[in-house]
Amino acid sequence: MNNYPIFIDGTWRKTKESLQVLDKYSQKVYATVSTAGKKDVDDAISSAFHAFKRHQLSPYERFSILQKTYQILLDRKEELAKIIVKEAGKPLKQALAEIERSAQTFLLAAEEAKRVHGEGVPVDAAPGSENRLAFTIKVPVGVVGAISPFNFPLNLVSHKVAPALAAGNAVVLKPASKTPISALKLAGILEEAGLPEGLLQVVVGSGSTVGKQMIEDKRISLYTFTGSADVGLKLKQETGLNRLILELGNNSPVIVDKEADLDHAAQTLAGQSFAFAGQVCISVQRIYVHESVHSSFMKKIISNIKRLSVGDPADPATDVGPMISESEAERAEEWVQEAVSDGAEIAYGGKRDGVLFEPTLLTNVNKNMRVVCEEIFAPVVSIIPYTELDECIAELNQSDYGLQGGIFTQNIDTAFYAAKRVGVGGFMINDGSQYRVDLMPYGGVKDSGNGKEGPKYSVDEMTEERLIVMNLK
Ligand SMILES: NC(=O)c1ccc[n+]([C@@H]2O[C@H](COP(=O)([O-])OP(=O)(O)OC[C@H]3O[C@@H](n4cnc5c(N)ncnc54)[C@H](O)[C@@H]3O)[C@@H](O)[C@H]2O)c1
Numbered sequence: 482m483n484n485y486p487i488f489i490d491g492t493w494r495k496t497k498e499s500l501q502v503l504d505k506y507s508q509k510v511y512a513t514v515s516t517a518g519k520k521d522v523d524d525a526i527s528s529a530f531h532a533f534k535r536h537q538l539s540p541y542e543r544f545s546i547l548q549k550t551y552q553i554l555l556d557r558k559e560e561l562a563k564i565i566v567k568e569a570g571k572p573l574k575q576a577l578a579e580i581e582r583s584a585q586t587f588l589l590a591a592e593e594a595k596r597v598h599g600e601g602v603p604v605d606a607a608p609g610s611e612n613r614l615a616f617t618i619k620v621p622v623g624v625v626g627a628i629s630p631f632n633f634p635l636n637l638v639s640h641k642v643a644p645a646l647a648a649g650n651a652v653v654l655k656p657a658s659k660t661p662i663s664a665l666k667l668a669g670i671l672e673e674a675g676l677p678e679g680l681l682q683v684v685v686g687s688g689s690t691v692g693k694q695m696i697e698d699k700r701i702s703l704y705t706f707t708g709s710a711d712v713g714l715k716l717k718q719e720t721g722l723n724r725l726i727l728e729l730g731n732n733s734p735v736i737v738d739k740e741a742d743l744d745h746a747a748q749t750l751a752g753q754s755f756a757f758a759g760q761v762c763i764s765v766q767r768i769y770v771h772e773s774v775h776s777s778f779m780k781k782i783i784s785n786i787k788r789l790s791v792g793d794p795a796d797p798a799t800d801v802g803p804m805i806s807e808s809e810a811e812r813a814e815e816w817v818q819e820a821v822s823d824g825a826e827i828a829y830g831g832k833r834d835g836v837l838f839e840p841t842l843l844t845n846v847n848k849n850m851r852v853v854c855e856e857i858f859a860p861v862v863s864i865i866p867y868t869e870l871d872e873c874i875a876e877l878n879q880s881d882y883g884l885q886g887g888i889f890t891q892n893i894d895t896a897f898y899a900a901k902r903v904g905v906g907g908f909m910i911n912d913g914s915q916y917r918v919d920l921m922p923y924g925g926v927k928d929s930g931n932g933k934e935g936p937k938y939s940v941d942e943m944t945e946e947r948l949i950v951m952n953l954k
Pocket residue numbers: 628629630631632633637655656657658686687688689691692693696707708709710712713715716728729730731761762763856858884929930
């Protein structure tokens with residue numbers, strides 16, 4: 482069994498303590514990983530702090546390292562996908578797609594490294610400043626503290642590390658303790674691509690020890706966090722005046738209008754509700770269906786769900802694998818049972834077998850049930866009929882969250898009417914909430930967080946704009 486060291490100051494460090502990473506399907510120990518103690522975290526932050534001052538890489542050097550990383554990620558696609566299958570329990574085809582997306586994220590960040598620039602400021606237009614010339618430059622913030630979740634253990638880490646490096650920063654990364662191996666592999670790949678020592682540190686451990694210590698350290702200039710709203714709120718309260726980018730949860734809504742292409746909607750939504758067992762922050766959770774097409778849509782979505790293959794994530798045919806832990810699968814089961822005892826009906830699925838939870842379709846739900854108003858983060862979707870679009874929009878906007886949503890309709894006026902009124906960071910027309918490509922601005926409103934990811938937008942977030950004014954003769 483592999484025993485992985487952590488990555489501090491450009492060296493691989495085995496520490497006294499370690500944690501076990503389970504194979505999420507078999508629930509057997511797959512690997513162990515050293516965990517960072519107080520001194521290790523302190524060393525990592527100190528090394529990043531000094532490396533930032535020591536290594537001022539040119540934009541072209543940064544471009545070159547990130548572009549090499551892109552290539553190595555693609556070259557090692559199969560090996561990395563197998564790690565994600567084991568440590569996250571993600572079905573192989575979805576794991577392969579994640580590696581390809583991570584490679585894209587690095588390529589996009591490489592391109593952005595050559596576009597970090599400010600703008601001219603017409604200060605000479607102000608009375609008395611006629612002889613002045615001004616412009617801004619974009620400078621890196623310093624040390625970026627990155628904290629990531631379990632569900633996309635490579636691509637969501639890439640969305641933090643790649644733009645931070647493109648912008649010229651150093652990074653201290655704490656990956657999720659359930660899935661730390663992909664992040665350590667990525668550190669090895671960046672080392673191989675020529676990243677100077679100290680510019681990336683990977684410290685593994687719990688949020689309440691390693692994460693907390695990072696949050697309290699003033700040498701970190703900016704935090705970028707992806708995870709649950711509960712932890713996000715805690716970090717917001719603890720980071721004070723420091724900069725904090727938050728990418729949090731959602732209970733994504735999608736509308737199926739009376740003028741929708743129902744075959745397309747049913748096929749798309751069956752896929753987007755259950756990929757990675759619903760453990761995707763933009764997974765479709767609430768489907769609002771116009772009453773006139775409700776029964777027809779139900780038949781179509783059920784026939785699409787029946788085609789999903791549930792089981793071993795290593796099997797190339799599997800669509801829906803295990804949840805991240807048995808306790809999470811039990812939680813989802815409890816929420817479904819609670820909804821059923823309050824009147825909901827299970828139209829499909831509903832059963833749990835250890836870590837596997839069947840793709841589940843609920844009807845007759847109400848807006849106060851946890852399966853509707855909270856983030857379920859499991860393969861469970863609710864169908865909610867509506868009559869008037871305005872009422873539907875008002876109801877879906879009652880959510881505390883606002884990351885992404887969507888509408889299926891052939892009527893462009895209806896589509897734009899909804900797009901202007903839904904409280905989300907991104908809205909898809911004739912697609913589900915789960916559409917994402919890595920170049921787009923991605924981030925939510927309300928309890929879904931603040932700030933945007935996508936390399937172009939993250940580079941902007943991870944730099945300071947400095948004004949330079951020249952007083953000319
Ligand atoms: N908006 C997005 O882009 C996005 C993407 C993926 C996942 N998510 C959300 O993430 C959640 C699932 O992931 P998870 O279970 O890994 O989330 P989580 O909030 O439990 O953990 C995320 C990270 O925070 C760390 N952490 C926990 N407590 C901490 C503390 N007190 N101080 C510092 N760090 C701490 C964890 O160790 C982990 O690395 C869902 O809510 C999902 O919607 C959001």
